[in-house]
Amino acid sequence: MSSSNTDAQTQKVKPIDKFLNGIEYVGNKLPDPAMIFLFSMLLIWVLSAIFSNYTFSAIDPRTGEAIVVNNLLTGDSLAAFLANMVKTFTGFAPLGVVLVAMLGVGVAEHSGYINTGLKLMLKRTPKALLTPCVILIAIVSHTATDAGYVLVIPLAGVIFYAMGRHPLVGIAAAFAGVSGGFSANFIPSGIDPLLQSFTQSAAQIIDPTIEVNPLNNWYFTSASSLFIVLLGWYITDKIIEPRLNKVALDGDTDDLPSFDQITDTERKGFYIASAVMLAGLALLAYAAWGESSPLRSKEGSLTDFKAPLMQSIVPIIFLVFWIPGAVYGFVVGTFKSSKDMIDAMTKAMHGMAYYVVMAFFCALFIAAFSQSNLGALLAIEGAEVLKAMQLPSAVTVVGIIFLTGFVNLFVGSSSAKWALLGPIFVPMLMQLGISPDLTQAAYRIGDSSSNIITPLMPYFPLVVVYCQKYVKNTGIGTLIALMIPYSIAFMIGWTLFLLAYWGLGIQLGLQASYTYG
DSSP states (O other): HHHHHHHHHHHHHHHHHHHHHHHHHHHHHHHOOOHHHHHHHHHHHHHHHHHSOOOOOEETTTTTOOOOOOTTTSSHHHHHHHHHHHHHHHHHHHHHHHHHHHHHHHHHHHHHHHHHHHHHHHHSSOOOGHHHHHHHHHHHHGGTTHHIIIIHHHHHHHHHHHTOOHHHHHHHHHHIIIITTTTTOSOOOOOHHHHHHHHHHHTTTOOOTTTTTTTTTTTHHHOOOOOOHHHHHHHIIIIHHHHHTOOOSSSOOOTTOOOOOHHHHHHHHHHHHHHHHHHHHHHHHHHHSSSOTTTTTTTTTTSSTTTTTTTTTTHHHHHHHHHHHHHHHHEEEEEEEHHHHHHHHHHHHHHHHHEEEHHHHHHHHHHHHHHHHHHHHHHHHHHHHHHHHHHOOOHHHHHHHHHHHTTTOOOOEEEEEEEEHHHHHHHHHHHHBBBBBHHHHHHHHHHHHHHGOOOTTTTHHHHHHHHHHTTTTHHHHHHHHHHHHHHHHHHHHHHHHHHHHHTOOOOOOOTOOOOOO
């Protein structure tokens, strides 16, 4: 009797698993992601026609005038839609990033260079520390803009598979670090001065003389790196992996790297190819070193988004993988001629066909959402409601985090969102005695935490494709169910971390403060 009760309890589904299974079931009943983007675009058209008939009092901070919803169902708008369709698709930024990077990665992968590199790395990485290492690398990848999405996330799946762990666990951990932990990084990147520029212009609405340091959140984002790694590690190993261990692999894993012994030829080829890559990076560093370097912005910065170096990150990623991959292939013998190298690049594009289709509809939807001004209206009206509530300082900061997280489900771009919300949040909180530095830190938490649960995020469909390589029936619901524990934990845990950080009075960054006035 007792044994039977024990077995029944063992077979009981944990409440969290029941909740996540429900989300997965409902989510996977949704249409294909490409169709979701198409239907969403049509819905935006209809809503734009409805709301264009209303007058709103909310002021658009970008123009200084009352916000207006643009009707996308007029004859002129539909004609412009057709005329610009090709340009909208080919100008979709994530598409070029993914395809160009994957061309280089394809050469490195199919030559065997990545395979050998992973085998060498696995020999030196304790299995118990694999999860935090992957999350940390994912966080650091922010420095190279979108490199994490096209490199770290798929490689994490391969590494976990090679270690005998479920590959979707690695993909989830890396996705959490790359996207959910977007604002956690101890290495300054181009996003810091970009957000600072919006923060400073917003603060000068109240105080024309105020200046904000580009690294005003650096200490906080550095401390957040450790916090996100630890929190993500716990969620991955204690919540995500036990659930995924019940999911069988049915994808095509035959073309995954084999992780048997490394031959002397492979080892030699890897070291030669890596030496060539390091020599190229050293040459790049030398070219960027001088103050008059053409890789710097007009102001002399290397990390400014306008700097040619920052704008060349994707081509650099292509070369960093293509050159050593080619060298390795010819040294080891996997490449006999240039045709073999071209074949490797072609194979890499085969796996991207489905993403290209989704990117087509995604590009059209995002363009329609932006042109309609509905996203801007949602952000501005939400901020106005928060302002009218006149909550205590700490509660207001928490409200900003959660409101930003909600708006982020519809307006993905960090800079575009801050361009809308910054001129409202920053002056509003300055009048409450809260500094622009603290307001920006709060914004960054909300901006990161919900990235990983919105299918409207441009790279979300790509991560679905990565998962389908191992589990064919992976859908939107599967990925959302995987990432919700991270999103909830990051939103709540990171908010509490900021409040504790604030309570202890630890400096947020360079020349930063918590109070104004």
